[in-house]
Amino acid sequence: MVESRLIGPVRVVGAGLLGTSIGLGLRARGIDVILADASPTNLSIAVDYGAGRAATAGDLPQLIVVCVPPDVTAEIVARELAAYPRAIVTDVASVKLAPLQELRVLGADVSRYIGGHPMAGRERGGPLAGRADLFVGRPWVVAAHDAISYQQATAIDDLILDLGAILVEMSPEEHDRAVALISHVPQVVSTIMARRLTDSAGSALNLAGQGLRDVTRVAASDPELWVQILGANAEPVRDILLAYRVDLDRFIDALEAPAAPGARRKVAEELAGGNAGVARLPGKHGQDRRFVSLSVMVDDTPGQLARLLNEIGEVGVNLEDLRLEHSPGAQLGLAEISVLPEAVGRLTEELAARGWRIAG
Amino acid sequence: MVESRLIGPVRVVGAGLLGTSIGLGLRARGIDVILADASPTNLSIAVDYGAGRAATAGDLPQLIVVCVPPDVTAEIVARELAAYPRAIVTDVASVKLAPLQELRVLGADVSRYIGGHPMAGRERGGPLAGRADLFVGRPWVVAAHDAISYQQATAIDDLILDLGAILVEMSPEEHDRAVALISHVPQVVSTIMARRLTDSAGSALNLAGQGLRDVTRVAASDPELWVQILGANAEPVRDILLAYRVDLDRFIDALEAPAAPGARRKVAEELAGGNAGVARLPGKHGQDRRFVSLSVMVDDTPGQLARLLNEIGEVGVNLEDLRLEHSPGAQLGLAEISVLPEAVGRLTEELAARGWRIAG
Incomplete structure (x- = not known):
């Protein structure tokens, strides 16, 4: 100790x-x-x-x-x-x-x-x-x-x-502005997106992939706690939401006449701005471009994923990130593995040689 | 074959x-x-x-x-x-x-x-x-x-x-409305959120956790492809964005005078609506409440995660989901493991007995 x-x-x-x-x-x-x-x-x-x-x-x-x-x-x-x-x-x-x-x-x-x-x-x-x-x-x-x-x-x-x-x-002000941006506004944005799902057809939701799940994950958070947080940090949150709304309105306008001159360029600029924002996030997830990912099919049974990771360890490749994906109704999942670019070729070969199915 | x-x-x-x-x-x-x-x-x-x-x-x-x-x-x-x-x-x-x-x-x-x-x-x-x-x-x-x-x-x-x-x-119409909701609007929402990160202080971004990363992940997508998709499905996407903006405006209004009578109730209703939306998502991720998660600390070295999953396999517990989390500057990560509620007690005990540190 x-x-x-x-x-x-x-x-x-x-x-x-x-x-x-x-x-x-x-x-x-x-x-x-x-x-x-x-x-x-x-x-x-x-x-x-x-x-x-x-x-x-x-x-x-x-x-x-x-x-x-x-x-x-x-x-x-x-x-x-x-x-x-x-x-x-x-x-x-x-x-x-x-x-x-x-x-x-x-x-x-x-x-x-x-x-x-x-x-x-x-x-x-x-x-x-x-x-x-x-x-x-x-x-x-x-x-x-x-x-x-x-x-x-x-x-x-x-x-x-x-x-x-x-x-x-x-400073308290600096903290509150920071968490408004990195936590409180993402909570609101996710909540409003998730709310849109309440009046939709179930058939639409059956098509949902990982993108929607990621965007709406935090919308499952405790309302009682969040009412207090948002109430106590209302001004910084509102300031960012107002800026968010300006961007949203620009998007909505560009989509009103998508064939109009300049409309495509506007949408492309917004999308590129999103790319630039994500690129500023520190840490492994935010610097995804330093890594490449490959997806390996795994059966939905105990021990399967362990065997895969064991063999990745044997090959001597360090796992930078790992995500599991399941398809609805399927008995198998995909393990999405992120590794350094120089390791991906060898890892793919070695895993394939060991009988793993490298999927999409 | x-x-x-x-x-x-x-x-x-x-x-x-x-x-x-x-x-x-x-x-x-x-x-x-x-x-x-x-x-x-x-x-x-x-x-x-x-x-x-x-x-x-x-x-x-x-x-x-x-x-x-x-x-x-x-x-x-x-x-x-x-x-x-x-x-x-x-x-x-x-x-x-x-x-x-x-x-x-x-x-x-x-x-x-x-x-x-x-x-x-x-x-x-x-x-x-x-x-x-x-x-x-x-x-x-x-x-x-x-x-x-x-x-x-x-x-x-x-x-x-x-x-x-x-x-x-x-039908083509039904498809386009469905993908507008489950894919195209989440893309726009994520993009606009990520865009807010471009003019923020780096110190704020250092506090970012998994919530922001999830909400903005799809904002890293290819702008060229998405300009085409959004342009070709502009009307259904715009319709949902307009409904999204109505909810956003309600949120912004409620935050203008957070101490006013009824303001808290309004925010709480929005947050509860988000809960309800997420609950409608099918599949493992969407039905998170069927599972409980525990986080295990793993060193950031090859083979560590494999050993963990091996031992989970030995215990005979099926992994329903797994996510890796890394803290900035830390040499260790957290493996967040989702399992059936009836398995979590035994798994926690068995892993602790094998020397794993169960973290937050």
Whole structure:
């Protein structure tokens, strides 16, 4: 076990997915974690799960992490700042300006509050979904403001380091604009697309491929949480949606008279703009062009995919990405494998020689 | 080899990805395939690749499959109908009404033409991307019209059966509305979202997670092809985009005064509508709620994922879906594994016992 730099106890308020995961991660480092939750059931599950202990009267936490829904974050942070006048308080809400403003209105001592936002989550919530490794390798935004910088809150630094996350410093405004673009607007765009499917013929949906599934995947997210997020970050989200609508209107106009002079060029420019946007995304998925993919047919049975990946390992080729695709009603799927361009020829040959069917 | 029901030769015009794949698939069934392409280079590659033979003077094809870009489909179909007065002619263009209308204007004998659209493709094009198995398990729309039904074109039925695809009969109008919804509008929505990324700060993009990547993935598609598709299906696409804009405007309005009475309810209704839309999608991805997922940490080295999947196979659990996730700058990734709910407890235990780190 690597020694933690955190010394005093850490109090985690809210034993849902994030709070429980933080507790588990810190406990694994041997840190004293004090858990609190408005629900005694949630609290006892998280304690039984090993995420920390229940609070006692004499607790003097060094750091308090508030992990409650965005709507009540400021209220709970203010309460904690008042109850523990020597502790640094942070939170994990997906918006950062609204809670800070609310705290100022409440007259809270914001010189001891610095907001945080770990870019991690799961499709499931609740303490039982908690994982000690939830934050490993993920960006964790710390939102410095006039009254405190993250250097003045070294406990935050230690927390993020202990949980294996990557500290990213931003102002609250910068954070909120960033997540509006990379998370909140994509949620809205996906939701509105998915909504179009509700009044369509089932025969149309039977033709759906991976493209539609990808575009609408996040539309399955929890409405209750998203109402809070979008409400608390309404202005940056609305600004981007207004710019989105300008582009949408241009597209709609170009399609009104698709044979008119210039209409094709307009549509082509929009499509090229989309290409350019995707190319700016960092990471393996965003830099797809560095890799080439080949699709291998696999039976829909246990062990088949393992055998394939085993043999790719034997060939000595590193898998850069992998996706499974299933056809409706088919007993087989396609494993789409991304590898470096220089490896694809050899891999294709070797797999074919081992009897794999290379598909489309 | 299963005997084909196709007897006469099949002529494939256009030796790109789809034409070559059709040729390869039919050749594997022992059918005489005649290839034609405006580019002698493409043609010779496809012939060398085993997708068929070059045309000769006395050829009498039973069936002709035109596999050229949407823009020139009607022109080539008309030419083939005239050149081979006893053959049935089909095509693979992603729009179905425009080519039929154009053929009628050209005075072609549409009683021998029935449009088709296999719902299959790859990110790469060209004859070398062709695969005999490209169509296996995929829907293949046949667009019947007044002058011909697919029952009158049994060769089409045989073609689709031979290639392992699933025949879906629709009118050209019904097809075009369906693909506008499930393919063309998602393309536009994704493109416009991706375009918003072009004028954003790089620091924002570093926070991007899987949600944004999914929503914008298809925005990387080929603009030249999509200009043709959107131009040829402009009206159905525009109709859906107009409905999309109504929903978008409602969203933008609700975000203008997020604290106003009823604003939250409006946003919640939109989000719930998105949930309902996604729930209508068939297939494994669309029915995610039938499965639960767990994420396992894997090192970014060859063989690691194979070992994981091997051990999942040993445990006897069937993998319903698998996705890889990489964090920027991290040497490890997460394998998100979807399994049946009844299997997740045992699998988690068994994997943990084998030393795997179950992450968020």
